[in-house]
Amino acid sequence: MATETVAVELSTDDETDTIEVPVALIEALQEGDETAPQVVGDIAVLGLAQQAHGMVHHGHGGVSDDLAEAESRTMELFEERFGRSYAEMTGHDH
Helix, strand or coil, rough: CCCCCEEEECCCCEEEEEEEEHHHHHHHHHHCCCCHHHHHHHHHHHHHHHHHHHHHCCCCCCCCCCHHHHHHHHHHHHHHHHHHCCCHHHHCCC
16 A cells, blocks of 8 residues: 655755655644645754754864854754754753
8 A cells, every 4th residue: 555645845946856755754743733844844954953963063073164154053043943942952962
């Protein structure tokens, strides 16, 4: 039996990517009346914050100023979206 999916489109000014996500997963992750794009957006922001944090704070070798600034801005955007800091939401702080 095939699992029902929903297509979620990601786009910039000049590029687009479409991903298929199982509806059951979206429903499991939804809070209130969130839409599929909102759920996927939340997961994208969380994933990008995790990756940025890992590269800057747990990577091997030096970190460029650009990457450190990008990680800092990502954490600001994270807090704007979720109303809590990355450290508060994940229990991981330095």
